[in-house]
Amino acid sequence: MAPFLRKVKTASGATAVQIVAKEGRRNRVLEHLGSAHSEAELAALMHLGRERLHAGQQTLDLELTSAAAPSAGVLTMQHRRSRFLLEALELAWRRLGFDVVDDEAFFQLVLARLIEPTSMSDSRRVLREVGIDPVHRNTFHAALRRCAQCDYRDEIARKCFEHVWTSGDVSLVLYDVTTLYFEAENEDALRKVGYSKERRVDPQIVVGLLVDRAGFPLEIGCYEGNHAETRTIVPMIKQFQERHGLADIVVVADAGMLSMENLNAIDEAGLRFIVGSRPKKAPGDLANHFHWNGDAFTDGQLIDTITPRHGNTKPGTQRRRREPVWEREQHPGHWRAIWSYSRKRDLHAQHTLTQQENRARAVIAGDANVKGTRFGKTTAAGRIPDETSLAQARSLAGLKGYVTNIPARIMPASEVLSSYHDLWHVEQSFRMSKTDLQARPMFHRQRDAIEAHLTIVFTALAIARYLQAKTGFSIRRIIRTLKPLLEVQINIGGHLHTAADPLTDDARHILHALQTPDATGH
Incomplete structure (x- = not known):
C-alpha cells in the first residue's frame, strides 16, 4: 500500500505529522516530519507531507528506516509570529x-x-x-x-x-x-x-x-x-x-477637586469648569426651594441656582420664589450651581441610610462592637441616635449637585449634567x-x-x-483573539513554505474594522 500521512497526538499536547506505510496489520513510520503546536504549524507540516508524497515519495523504499529519513530533506522551523496582532x-x-x-x-x-x-x-x-x-x-x-x-x-x-x-x-x-x-x-x-x-x-x-x-x-x-x-x-x-x-x-x-483655590485658579486662567458639588452644600444652595416647596422634588427635576464661593457669603434669595440666574457681573461672590433629583438615586440612598441607621442603633444598644458609626452621637446621658442628621440626610437623598462658571445662556443645565457624567x-x-x-x-x-x-x-x-x-x-x-493566530515559515530543503492559522469570526471583525491589508485585500 502507498505511504500516507498520519497525525498523532503527543504527550505534550502537540500534533506529530508522520509519513507511514501499511505493512500487514501495522503502520510503519517512514518519516517523522515534525510536531505542530498551532494550526499554522500543522498546516505547514501537512503541506510538506503532501509535497513529499506528490513528488514521488509514494514509491519510497519500504525498507527505509525512520532514522535515515531526514537525509531526504532538512526541515527547520524558520520563523513564527502573531502576524495579525502585530x-x-x-x-x-x-x-x-x-x-x-x-x-x-x-x-x-x-x-x-x-x-x-x-x-x-x-x-x-x-x-x-x-x-x-x-x-x-x-x-x-x-x-x-x-x-x-x-x-x-x-x-x-x-x-x-x-x-x-x-x-x-x-x-x-x-x-x-x-x-x-x-x-x-x-x-x-x-x-x-x-x-x-x-x-x-x-x-x-x-x-x-x-x-x-x-x-x-x-x-x-x-x-x-x-x-x-x-x-x-x-x-x-x-x-x-x-x-x-x-x-x-x-x-x-x-467633587474631590472642589476647592476655592482650584476653582479661582482655573477661572483666572480663563478656563471654564464643571465639578461635582458636595451634598453638605445642598441645604444652603437650595434654601430658596426648601422655603417655598419643602423637600418635594419630581423625578428628573433640575434646579439652576447659585452657590457661594466662600462659606460666609449668603445668597439671600428666599424673598422670591424664582431661583436667581447666575451671571458673573451680577453674582461676583458666587458660582453657578445645578442640582438634579433622581427617584432611582433617592431609593438607593434611602436603602443605604436605613442600613446606616440600623447599624447606629445596634452600636448604641451594645449589639455591635464598632468604634464609630454615622448617625450616632454622644451626650451627657450617653450614646443616642442623631435624629436631626438622619432626617436631613433623608431629605437630601436623590440630589446631586454640580458647580460651574459657565452661564446658562451658553450651556443649559441638561448639558452640564451630561458633560459631568462623561x-x-x-x-x-x-x-x-x-x-x-x-x-x-x-x-x-x-x-x-x-x-x-x-x-x-x-x-x-x-x-x-x-x-x-x-x-x-x-x-x-483583541489580544486574546489575535495573539494565537500564527504565521509560520518552514524551511524544507532550502525552500521556504508559509502557512497561517485560519481567521476566526472575531479576528475578521477586528481586521475589517481596522481596515488592515488583509481585510481590504490590498
Missing part, C-alpha cells in the same frame, strides 16, 4: 503618529505592555512569543533614559492631541487622579506614603490623567505620593493649555491602566525610570483606546 498594533502606532518617536526599544516596550504587561526583563520573552526579535536588555534601560532626555512624552502627547483635534472634541476635557504604589520599603523624594483609597501603606506616587470626553488620553502627570490630589489639577491644566496654545476649554472633575470615561481609562496594562506595582527606583514607565503606559493606553474605539472590542479581547 499588524493591528503597528497600524495603530502609525495612524496615531507615534512613529515620530524613532526608537525601536521604546516601541517594543509599548508593544510588550499591550500584549502581556510584565517586568522589563520578562518583556523580551513576551516579544519572542509573538515573533519579534527583542533588543538587548541594556538597550531597554537606555531607552528609559532616552525617554526622559528626548521628551518622548511631549511628542506622544502632541500626537494624542492632534488625533483628538482631527477626529474628536478638545473643547471639553475630563480630569481625575489615582495612586500607583511600589514594592518598596523606604520612601524617597518622589515615592512617599500618602493617602490611599485602598488603605495601603506602601510608598506611592500620585498620577493625574487628562482625557477627552470619550476617554482618549491627552496628558499625564506625576506627583509625590503625599501630594494633595486637589493640588494636581491646576498644574496639569496649565501644562496642557500651554503645550497646545488653548485659550478656551471646559474642565470636568469630580467622567466615567476617565475612570475607565484608569481601570484599564491598572488592570489591562498593569501600571502597578512599580519596581523602578529613579525618577527618570518612573516617568518613562508612565510614558510607556500612557502610550499603550492611547493605542488601546484607539483600537477599542475602532473595533468595539476591549483591548484584552
Whole structure:
C-alpha cells in the first residue's frame, strides 16, 4: 500500500505529522516530519507531507528506516509570529503618529505592555512569543533614559492631541487622579506614603490623567505620593493649555477637586469648569426651594441656582420664589450651581441610610462592637441616635449637585449634567491602566525610570483606546483573539513554505474594522 500521512497526538499536547506505510496489520513510520503546536504549524507540516508524497515519495523504499529519513530533506522551523496582532498594533502606532518617536526599544516596550504587561526583563520573552526579535536588555534601560532626555512624552502627547483635534472634541476635557504604589520599603523624594483609597501603606506616587470626553488620553502627570490630589489639577491644566496654545476649554472633575483655590485658579486662567458639588452644600444652595416647596422634588427635576464661593457669603434669595440666574457681573461672590433629583438615586440612598441607621442603633444598644458609626452621637446621658442628621440626610437623598462658571445662556443645565457624567470615561481609562496594562506595582527606583514607565503606559493606553474605539472590542479581547493566530515559515530543503492559522469570526471583525491589508485585500 502507498505511504500516507498520519497525525498523532503527543504527550505534550502537540500534533506529530508522520509519513507511514501499511505493512500487514501495522503502520510503519517512514518519516517523522515534525510536531505542530498551532494550526499554522500543522498546516505547514501537512503541506510538506503532501509535497513529499506528490513528488514521488509514494514509491519510497519500504525498507527505509525512520532514522535515515531526514537525509531526504532538512526541515527547520524558520520563523513564527502573531502576524495579525502585530499588524493591528503597528497600524495603530502609525495612524496615531507615534512613529515620530524613532526608537525601536521604546516601541517594543509599548508593544510588550499591550500584549502581556510584565517586568522589563520578562518583556523580551513576551516579544519572542509573538515573533519579534527583542533588543538587548541594556538597550531597554537606555531607552528609559532616552525617554526622559528626548521628551518622548511631549511628542506622544502632541500626537494624542492632534488625533483628538482631527477626529474628536478638545473643547471639553475630563480630569481625575489615582495612586500607583511600589514594592518598596523606604520612601524617597518622589515615592512617599500618602493617602490611599485602598488603605495601603506602601510608598506611592500620585498620577493625574487628562482625557477627552470619550476617554482618549491627552496628558499625564506625576506627583509625590503625599501630594494633595486637589493640588494636581491646576498644574496639569496649565501644562496642557500651554503645550497646545488653548485659550478656551471646559474642565470636568469630580467633587474631590472642589476647592476655592482650584476653582479661582482655573477661572483666572480663563478656563471654564464643571465639578461635582458636595451634598453638605445642598441645604444652603437650595434654601430658596426648601422655603417655598419643602423637600418635594419630581423625578428628573433640575434646579439652576447659585452657590457661594466662600462659606460666609449668603445668597439671600428666599424673598422670591424664582431661583436667581447666575451671571458673573451680577453674582461676583458666587458660582453657578445645578442640582438634579433622581427617584432611582433617592431609593438607593434611602436603602443605604436605613442600613446606616440600623447599624447606629445596634452600636448604641451594645449589639455591635464598632468604634464609630454615622448617625450616632454622644451626650451627657450617653450614646443616642442623631435624629436631626438622619432626617436631613433623608431629605437630601436623590440630589446631586454640580458647580460651574459657565452661564446658562451658553450651556443649559441638561448639558452640564451630561458633560459631568462623561467622567466615567476617565475612570475607565484608569481601570484599564491598572488592570489591562498593569501600571502597578512599580519596581523602578529613579525618577527618570518612573516617568518613562508612565510614558510607556500612557502610550499603550492611547493605542488601546484607539483600537477599542475602532473595533468595539476591549483591548484584552483583541489580544486574546489575535495573539494565537500564527504565521509560520518552514524551511524544507532550502525552500521556504508559509502557512497561517485560519481567521476566526472575531479576528475578521477586528481586521475589517481596522481596515488592515488583509481585510481590504490590498
